[in-house]
Amino acid sequence: MEFLELLSPSYFLLAAAGSIIGIIFGAIPGMTATMAVAVCLPLTYTLGLHEGLALLLGLYVGGISGGLVPAILLNIPGTPSSITTTFDGYPMAQRGEAERALKICIVASLFGGFFSAIILFFFAPILADFAIKFSYVEKFLMIFFAMSVIASLSKNILMGVFSGLIGVLLSLIGTYDVSNGGNGEYRLMATWMEPYLAYGFSLLPVLIGLFGISTIIEEAEKGVKENSLENKVNLTKGTPFRFNVFKGQTGNLLRSSSIGTFIGMLPGIGGSAASILSYTQQKNLSKNPEKMGKGAPEGLVASESANNALTGGALIPLLSLGIPGDSTTAVLIGAFTLQGLQVGPLFIGENIDTWYSMVTGLMFANVVMFIAMFYAIRYIAKVVLIPKFILYPIIVMMCAVGAYAINYGIMFDVWTLFLFGVAGWIFGKIGIEVAPLVIGFILGSSAEVYFVKSLESYGEYSILVTKSPIALVLWGLIILSIVLSVIIHRKSKQQATEEAAQ
Amino acid sequence: MKNIMHTAKVMLLAGSVVAAPAITFAADNPIRGNIRIVIGSKSTGGDTYQASSIIAEALAAKIDANIKVDAVGFSAGYQALERVPSGNTLMIFHDQAYLGHLYKQKGYEDPFKQWQIGPSFATNPGNGYLVPKNSPYKNMDEILNAAGNGQTIRVAIQPGGVSEIGYTAMKNAVRLAYPGQEDNLVALNTGSQSDKNQAMFDGLADVINGSVQANEQYTRLPADDQKAMNFVWLTAKSSTLQNANPEGMGQTSRDELLQYASGLGVRVPMDAENDFTFDKEFFFLYNKRMSPEVVAFLDNALAEVFADGKVQETLKKSFFIPNFRTSAEAQKHFKAKRDSYAKIIESLQK
Numbered sequence: 001m002e003f004l005e006l007l008s009p010s011y012f013l014l015a016a017a018g019s020i021i022g023i024i025f026g027a028i029p030g031m032t033a034t035m036a037v038a039v040c041l042p043l044t045y046t047l048g049l050h051e052g053l054a055l056l057l058g059l060y061v062g063g064i065s066g067g068l069v070p071a072i073l074l075n076i077p078g079t080p081s082s083i084t085t086t087f088d089g090y091p092m093a094q095r096g097e098a099e100r101a102l103k104i105c106i107v108a109s110l111f112g113g114f115f116s117a118i119i120l121f122f123f124a125p126i127l128a129d130f131a132i133k134f135s136y137v138e139k140f141l142m143i144f145f146a147m148s149v150i151a152s153l154s155k156n157i158l159m160g161v162f163s164g165l166i167g168v169l170l171s172l173i174g175t176y177d178v179s180n181g182g183n184g185e186y187r188l189m190a191t192w193m194e195p196y197l198a199y200g201f202s203l204l205p206v207l208i209g210l211f212g213i214s215t216i217i218e219e220a221e222k223g224v225k226e227n228s229l230e231n232k233v234n235l236t237k238g239t240p241f242r243f244n245v246f247k248g249q250t251g252n253l254l255r256s257s258s259i260g261t262f263i264g265m266l267p268g269i270g271g272s273a274a275s276i277l278s279y280t281q282q283k284n285l286s287k288n289p290e291k292m293g294k295g296a297p298e299g300l301v302a303s304e305s306a307n308n309a310l311t312g313g314a315l316i317p318l319l320s321l322g323i324p325g326d327s328t329t330a331v332l333i334g335a336f337t338l339q340g341l342q343v344g345p346l347f348i349g350e351n352i353d354t355w356y357s358m359v360t361g362l363m364f365a366n367v368v369m370f371i372a373m374f375y376a377i378r379y380i381a382k383v384v385l386i387p388k389f390i391l392y393p394i395i396v397m398m399c400a401v402g403a404y405a406i407n408y409g410i411m412f413d414v415w416t417l418f419l420f421g422v423a424g425w426i427f428g429k430i431g432i433e434v435a436p437l438v439i440g441f442i443l444g445s446s447a448e449v450y451f452v453k454s455l456e457s458y459g460e461y462s463i464l465v466t467k468s469p470i471a472l473v474l475w476g477l478i479i480l481s482i483v484l485s486v487i488i489h490r491k492s493k494q495q496a497t498e499e500a501a502q
Numbered sequence: 503m504k505n506i507m508h509t510a511k512v513m514l515l516a517g518s519v520v521a522a523p524a525i526t527f528a529a530d531n532p533i534r535g536n537i538r539i540v541i542g543s544k545s546t547g548g549d550t551y552q553a554s555s556i557i558a559e560a561l562a563a564k565i566d567a568n569i570k571v572d573a574v575g576f577s578a579g580y581q582a583l584e585r586v587p588s589g590n591t592l593m594i595f596h597d598q599a600y601l602g603h604l605y606k607q608k609g610y611e612d613p614f615k616q617w618q619i620g621p622s623f624a625t626n627p628g629n630g631y632l633v634p635k636n637s638p639y640k641n642m643d644e645i646l647n648a649a650g651n652g653q654t655i656r657v658a659i660q661p662g663g664v665s666e667i668g669y670t671a672m673k674n675a676v677r678l679a680y681p682g683q684e685d686n687l688v689a690l691n692t693g694s695q696s697d698k699n700q701a702m703f704d705g706l707a708d709v710i711n712g713s714v715q716a717n718e719q720y721t722r723l724p725a726d727d728q729k730a731m732n733f734v735w736l737t738a739k740s741s742t743l744q745n746a747n748p749e750g751m752g753q754t755s756r757d758e759l760l761q762y763a764s765g766l767g768v769r770v771p772m773d774a775e776n777d778f779t780f781d782k783e784f785f786f787l788y789n790k791r792m793s794p795e796v797v798a799f800l801d802n803a804l805a806e807v808f809a810d811g812k813v814q815e816t817l818k819k820s821f822f823i824p825n826f827r828t829s830a831e832a833q834k835h836f837k838a839k840r841d842s843y844a845k846i847i848e849s850l851q852k
Contacts, residue, residue, distance in 0.1 A: 135704040181693040184608040323696035334546025340820040344719030408572050457706050
């Protein structure tokens with residue numbers, strides 16, 4: 001147990017500091033876990049590998065978790081993987097249950113984080129061997145499966161699918177990047193746009209624009225009166241938090257955490273797919289699907305347990321194959337690089353002490369995240385009490401700073417933020433649905449790459465079905481997901497008609 | 503407690519690399535404020551970030567400045583470099599800077615016209631090609647002969663750069679021995695290293711581009727493991743590889759790696775007399791408008807860093823080969839190198 005010697009007080013202090021700093025990064029719209037890890041990466045030089053990793057793992061866990069705060073309180077996903085948290089979190093905050101929603105999310109996050117850390121510890125090499133069975137075809141189908149949720153999340157299926165397609169189209173603007181195996185050509189833009197859109201619209205400014213800025217424009221349109229009672233949220237009005245809210249959620253927690261871990265371990269799928277898939281599977285299997293999206297705790301449980309389960313999942317291919325599972329672990333790998341340490345299929349066996357210390361750091365960071373957020377939350381929740389005429393300008397400023405910083409100082413990202421803010425406001429008026437559009441935007445470019453690569457590699461459309469048993473299972477899930485969505489839509493339509501008749 | 507205090511001090515330095523003051527250089531430093539080094543790769547897990555971080559730390563210590571390395575990729579890197587002529591933004595890249603232009607990749611201008619070439623400081627001798635352990639081809643001879651005899655050989659590369667130059671050389675070698683058969687070597691366009699590995703696991707590629715740093719562990723897996731691979735060629739000159747750390751990388755020594763280098767274990771002919779070799783070298787790029795005073799200052803500072811001798815040890819530990827040239831020397835060297843590879847690429851396109 002030589003690794004115990006590595007666990008000095010400063011090791012734990014750094015993991016805790018990382019977790020808290022990460023929460024702050026995650027909670028500021030436009031700042032992400034990836035950015036937090038990138039900023040602190042050079043510190044691993046001075047700190048050494050183990051203590052450096054403790055700090056970075058803390059930042060990773062904190063950064064992913066912090067995204068739930070603005071998602072619930074402001075309807076702005078702090079990180080892309082907390083989009084689905086806004087669906088139920090914000091309505092709960094609006095009816096005075098902000099503290100309850102935040103606490104549900106924090107407990108679910110802790111569960112997801114622990115679940116994936118345990119899976120990582122016991123099954124990493126086996127799962128990595130399974131992950132490499134996912135070729136271009138299976139990865140495309142996995143993304144297609146995640147996209148099938150658009151049907152379930154739409155208020156009107158046709159409009160939802162149309163909105164999703166607009167999102168896909170928007171995601172294809174820019175270069176078909178050679179680093180993705182593309183031809184490096186620009187698509188869907190005029191020549192004069194090339195300096196701005198060579199790499200397309202950045203995800204976070206689009207996301208924050210559509211969710212956050214558009215809401216603020218809507219409020220501005222209505223006019224915010226200084227002493228208006230209707231705008232005041234009463235924090236004590238709603239149902240208070242009790243642990244019994246998790247009664248009946250065991251299946252949801254386990255399923256969502258498994259989906260999160262699984263998506264995390266598939267490189268190239270992207271973290272947001274985890275929470276989107278978990279949320280929709282819960283909606284499809286829920287006894288009360290009509291309540292989801294209107295402030296149902298089960299939606300929060302699904303979304304947050306899945307996105308925190310990503311952390312352990314994304315470390316599986318990193319430590320078992322040397323391949324990062326998501327954008328944050330892609331930066332985290334730099335900590336090993338800076339120390340001249342190889343990560344690959346023999347990493348765990350040859351660096352057993354580092355491996356144990358990383359799993360310890362990951363678990364500890366989750367505990368700190370839980371304690372820090374659970375007990376600070378009553379104060380954080382008071383953000384909703386700040387009058388909107390003070391709060392909104394601050395949010396706009398923070399969003400603009402975050403958008404500018406996300407790609408290390410690109411002004412066009414700030415224009416993207418405002419452009420999509422206005423677009424989101426217009427979409428609301430003409431019936432285009434923002435959630436399906438965003439899902440299309442997030443998943444569109446990966447779907448294209450894997451679809452094109454599948455055809456380039458195998459040369460026939462039938463390969464999408466015949467490639468492997470995994471492909472067949474995925475097709476089964478896609479069909480099931482669409483059928484269930486249609487049934488749920490019909491049921492809720494029928495219910496609405498009956499209610500209207502009464 | 504001491505440890506905690508140390509950690510607290512280090513935390514205060516967040517986001518920057520700070521080292522002990524070097525009074526003379528600090529006083530003469532014409533660059534006011536912090537220095538940002540953008541690199542041509544978006545990956546913090548790759549060799550560009552690693553080499554850049556090592557040299558940035560050494561340079562920061564020498565000139566007593568805060569230097570931060572940002573993995574922004576070549577396009578954003580070029581934009582950042584274009585904006586700042588003061589020396590506060592510098593760029594580090596490798597041979598891809600001119601190879602991208604030779605291969606007519608989007609976004610790659612002629613670096614000799616667009617930028618000032620700064621000092622070179624390291625070579626990575628690890629660029630190479632691998633086959634699955636259970637491949638019917640055990641070495642480069644078998645691969646080139648198979649292609650020459652009509653077998654299709656699929657090579658996973660990322661087009662337009664260091665990854666493609668070796669593929670170009672393979673095609674050239676097939677053409678020399680078996681004229682007209684070179685099209686049996688087919689490029690499989692993939693992206694990152696993980697995509698190339700996956701192409702091999704899926705049976706889509708017969709040969710993949712890789713590196714000692716990224717793939718050495720895979721070569722030590724048992725043959726019955728789906729992920730197991732073997733090196734067949736390292737593109738670096740054997741004389742370059744001989745300067746690498748004798749311990750090599752991971753559990754594979756330098757001498758074991760030398761058997762994959764040209765002239766010792768492998769032949770990939772470039773013409774009747776010479777073998778094709780390629781050393782991947784890292785160098786600075788400066789804004790064209792950056793003043794000669796700043797260029798000279800950085801040349802001198804880096805010369806002193808190398809004269810101290812410590813940075814060489816750090817570079818060697820990570821399997822890099824220290825390789826310092828001043829700006830003027832680097833400009834001359836890389837121009838000549840570009841011209842020589844331009845001929846090979848051009849001859850293949852005829």
